[in-house]
Amino acid sequence: MGDTQTPVVRMSGITKHFLDVTANKDITFHLYPGEICALLGENGAGKTTLMNILFGYYTCDEGEIFIKGEKANLSAPKDAISRGVGMIHQHFALVPSHTVLEIIIIGADSGRGIFLDFKTARQEILQFQERFGLKIDPDARVWTLSVGEQQKVEILKALYRDVDILIMDEPTAVLAPSETEELFKTLRSLVEEGRSVVFISHKLNEVMDISDRIVVLRAGRVVAERNTAETNTRELANLMVGRDLLESIEKKTLEPGQPVLEIIDLGAVDDKNLPAITNLNLVVRQNEILGMAGISGNGQTELCEIIFGMRAPTDGIIKVGNSPLKFGSPASAIKLRMGRIPEDRIGTGLMMDLSVEENMILENHTSSDFHRYGLMKSKKIRQFSDDLISAYSITTAGRDAATKSLSGGNLQKVMLARELSGGPAVIVASQPTRGLDVGAMEYIHQRILKERERGAGILLISEDLDEIFALSDRIVVIYEGKIMGEASGAEASREQIGLWMSGVEK
Amino acid sequence: MSEILDIAFVSGLIGATMRMATPLIFATLGEILAERSGVLNLGIEGIMLMGAMTGFLVTFSSGSIWSGVLAAAVVGMILGLLMAFLAVNLGLSQHVSGLGITLFAAGLAMFIYRLHFGSPTVPPIIQPFKQITLPVLSEIPVIGPGLFTQYSLTYIAWLLVPVMSILLYKTKLGLKIRTVGENPVVADTVGVNVALTRTLCLVIGGALMGVGGAFLTLAHQNMFLIEVIGGRGWVAIAMVIFGNWDPVKGTIGTLIFGFLDGLQLRLQGVGIAIPFHVFLMIPYLLTIVALISVSRRAAVPAALLKAYRREEKGG
Numbered sequence: 001m002g003d004t005q006t007p008v009v010r011m012s013g014i015t016k017h018f019l020d021v022t023a024n025k026d027i028t029f030h031l032y033p034g035e036i037c038a039l040l041g042e043n044g045a046g047k048t049t050l051m052n053i054l055f056g057y058y059t060c061d062e063g064e065i066f067i068k069g070e071k072a073n074l075s076a077p078k079d080a081i082s083r084g085v086g087m088i089h090q091h092f093a094l095v096p097s098h099t100v101l102e103i104i105i106i107g108a109d110s111g112r113g114i115f116l117d118f119k120t121a122r123q124e125i126l127q128f129q130e131r132f133g134l135k136i137d138p139d140a141r142v143w144t145l146s147v148g149e150q151q152k153v154e155i156l157k158a159l160y161r162d163v164d165i166l167i168m169d170e171p172t173a174v175l176a177p178s179e180t181e182e183l184f185k186t187l188r189s190l191v192e193e194g195r196s197v198v199f200i201s202h203k204l205n206e207v208m209d210i211s212d213r214i215v216v217l218r219a220g221r222v223v224a225e226r227n228t229a230e231t232n233t234r235e236l237a238n239l240m241v242g243r244d245l246l247e248s249i250e251k252k253t254l255e256p257g258q259p260v261l262e263i264i265d266l267g268a269v270d271d272k273n274l275p276a277i278t279n280l281n282l283v284v285r286q287n288e289i290l291g292m293a294g295i296s297g298n299g300q301t302e303l304c305e306i307i308f309g310m311r312a313p314t315d316g317i318i319k320v321g322n323s324p325l326k327f328g329s330p331a332s333a334i335k336l337r338m339g340r341i342p343e344d345r346i347g348t349g350l351m352m353d354l355s356v357e358e359n360m361i362l363e364n365h366t367s368s369d370f371h372r373y374g375l376m377k378s379k380k381i382r383q384f385s386d387d388l389i390s391a392y393s394i395t396t397a398g399r400d401a402a403t404k405s406l407s408g409g410n411l412q413k414v415m416l417a418r419e420l421s422g423g424p425a426v427i428v429a430s431q432p433t434r435g436l437d438v439g440a441m442e443y444i445h446q447r448i449l450k451e452r453e454r455g456a457g458i459l460l461i462s463e464d465l466d467e468i469f470a471l472s473d474r475i476v477v478i479y480e481g482k483i484m485g486e487a488s489g490a491e492a493s494r495e496q497i498g499l500w501m502s503g504v505e506k
Numbered sequence: 507m508s509e510i511l512d513i514a515f516v517s518g519l520i521g522a523t524m525r526m527a528t529p530l531i532f533a534t535l536g537e538i539l540a541e542r543s544g545v546l547n548l549g550i551e552g553i554m555l556m557g558a559m560t561g562f563l564v565t566f567s568s569g570s571i572w573s574g575v576l577a578a579a580v581v582g583m584i585l586g587l588l589m590a591f592l593a594v595n596l597g598l599s600q601h602v603s604g605l606g607i608t609l610f611a612a613g614l615a616m617f618i619y620r621l622h623f624g625s626p627t628v629p630p631i632i633q634p635f636k637q638i639t640l641p642v643l644s645e646i647p648v649i650g651p652g653l654f655t656q657y658s659l660t661y662i663a664w665l666l667v668p669v670m671s672i673l674l675y676k677t678k679l680g681l682k683i684r685t686v687g688e689n690p691v692v693a694d695t696v697g698v699n700v701a702l703t704r705t706l707c708l709v710i711g712g713a714l715m716g717v718g719g720a721f722l723t724l725a726h727q728n729m730f731l732i733e734v735i736g737g738r739g740w741v742a743i744a745m746v747i748f749g750n751w752d753p754v755k756g757t758i759g760t761l762i763f764g765f766l767d768g769l770q771l772r773l774q775g776v777g778i779a780i781p782f783h784v785f786l787m788i789p790y791l792l793t794i795v796a797l798i799s800v801s802r803r804a805a806v807p808a809a810l811l812k813a814y815r816r817e818e819k820g821g
Contacts, residue, residue, distance in 0.1 A: 057816065097805065
């Protein structure tokens with residue numbers, strides 16, 4: 001794409017601080033008409049902040065923004081929307097009880113006087129649907145839609161507002177592979193009509209696939225700009241992380257041993273009393289990582305809660321080692337030497353207001369190692385937590401620091417330190433690297449592999465296919481609470497796994 | 507007991523149901539508006555009391571009963587604005603702000619009343635609203651006389667129910683209000699002013715609560731007593747939940763309450779040998795029972811109780 005053209009967006013010298021964190025430092029960013037520009041960077045690199053500034057959601061501390069040649073003072077999203085800038089956030093904001101039509105037309109001027117004009121709006125929306133292949137029933141309630149469909153609603157919402165500069169923040173994070181294909185088609189048809197798209201992502205393959213040009217951000221600065229045709233994933237990865245990454249994860253060949261976790265005919269309902277898991281069977285053996293792929297919301301949360309002892313199933317048995325797990329009793333799971341890494345480390349896994357040390361002994365604070373006559377043995381606890389902090393190279397002000405002061409990667413290390421310190425026979429890890437940057441992710445993966453070599457059986461539940469493929473000895477796919485299929489880690493094809501994830505049988 | 511089936515009795519009961527429901531309809535609609543925008547206004551009991559006192563005072567001084575109604579609405583708006591300042595602009599806890607306003611208003615109402623009237627042995631009275639009999643409609647057999655011999659404020663309350671429904675579901679403003687109450691981020695990102703929308707709802711809702719209170723001193727009774735509201739504000743909060751935040755369903759709740767209130771008054775009169783306190787309890791008791799059965803499937807506005815600020819965290 002051309003430097004010959006005049007940019008439709010010109011941001012220069014953008015700086016933004018949050019308290020003592022500099023999210024953006026002197027950033028210059030151009031966007032040209034008719035291109036898909038990828039904004040690539042690790043978590044916390046400042047991609048979303050920069051685009052939130054362009055969208056008027058944040059105001060920058062320093063810098064200037066020109067949109068379509070005019071200087072733009074953006075104090076609220078509506079200023080950006082009126083200039084044709086629209087943004088679809090990663091966790092797009094939804095109103096589950098509204099209809100599709102309502103969510104699209106809210107705030108956009110239509111209708112006569114004070115009344116809403118649903119009829120004209122419906123016709124307009126149907127036209128967009130025809131043109132861009134965004135088929136959605138305008139009268140459906142938002143909560144009845146899948147995440148992919150909800151994203152289409154968000155795109156329609158932007159188009160309805162005559163947006164010609166569309167920002168998409170990690171749009172594929174929630175999509176199945178087939179939905180991603182569909183999204184890419186839509187995005188391409190949008191730029192063909194002269195619109196521009198900013199595509200925020202940290203997934204290299206995707207960026208190579210969809211973009212015309214790539215801007216790489218690291219620690220709040222632009223570190224490189226490349227035309228997609230003239231670069232490759234390897235170069236991009238190094239630019240993004242700022243150092244050479246290990247080429248690939250080294251995995252020893254190990255023969256799986258005795259079964260350590262057996263799930264037999266499990267059935268469960270979710271919080272709304274709808275079936276979440278039906279007739280699920282799994283076996284995890286010693287020295288083995290069983291990867292469970294699937295889009296979130298297909299029963300993984302309920303499955304974890306059951307294994308962790310937080311939820312009682314309607315049917316079935318779970319055996320850890322050879323003993324049955326007592327349902328609804330987290331203490332039983334601990335007693336059976338299970339390492340539990342929940343998907344929501346902040347809400348479920350850790351107590352953010354307690355110290356690092358207190359979090360580390362949470363599960364075994366009642367063991368005689370740590371107390372006598374009801375009084376804690378503080379010296380021993382201090383020793384224990386200091387050891388773990390150094391063993392897991394946790395960056396913290398000290399064992400007394402409030403847990404909430406730690407970064408995401410270090411929180412997960414605290415989580416691992418606590419769960420793995422007892423040498424568990426079974427480890428169940430749900431989304432262990434979600435939201436972590438590449439460096440922390442690498443560390444967690446190494447740890448999990450080490451546990452496998454030690455002899456643990458590991459159930460790895462993840463939405464990240466790269467992670468599943470890199471670590472798993474066997475892969476199962478969960479869809480609507482059922483196992484769609486199983487493949488060996490070495491032989492599984494991405495296409496097959498992707499199909500299963502979308503609910504397509506062989 | 508044969509009196510119970512008497513036509514005059516039935517007609518009287520219908521009339522009483524409507525009268526007892528009137529202040530609750532105003533208050534419930536006002537609270538629905540506030541809560542649909544995401545603010546729980548626990549100041550309701552105090553706002554109603556201030557409305558009742560102001561309405562009475564202004565009518566007493568000016569001799570114009572409609573001036574009293576207007577003044578009650580204005581006082582309700584001012585207290586609604588205060589609630590908005592605390593809970594929306596400052597983002598304080600909605601519970602604390604609302605209860606604070608109720609406590610403040612209770613003291614202030616008595617203070618102003620005493621300042622003006624001292625402590626008279628016989629409470630001063632006004633000439634209250636007269637009931638208006640609508641021609642033709644009131645001649646419908648059985649239900650006509652009860653339904654259509656009412657105070658003008660009761661007719662206004664009835665008109666407000668469809669008005670509120672249309673506002674919430676058919677207008678641009680209504681869609682904005684519902685969106686702000688469900689997810690302020692969505693509203694903000696499409697250019698809706700969240701703080702302004704919430705303030706507007708609290709102010710208009712406050713006016714409705716004030717008028718609801720004034721009905722009690724200008725129509726239901728002709729004097730002001732400190733206990734005049736008698737927990738009707740809290741009942742309105744319960745009616746909002748009972749009605750699932752919908753104006754029509756909420757009004758049905760107020761009618762049931764009004765009916766029970768009217769019935770208990772009459773049962774006391776029939777002379778059954780049960781302490782009248784038991785009858786006084788009935789409507790409140792049934793409110794609790796109804797709430798337990800309904801609130802399990804309640805569709806609470808998702809952003810209720812949540813203050814909204816845009817730049818809360820880094821990206």
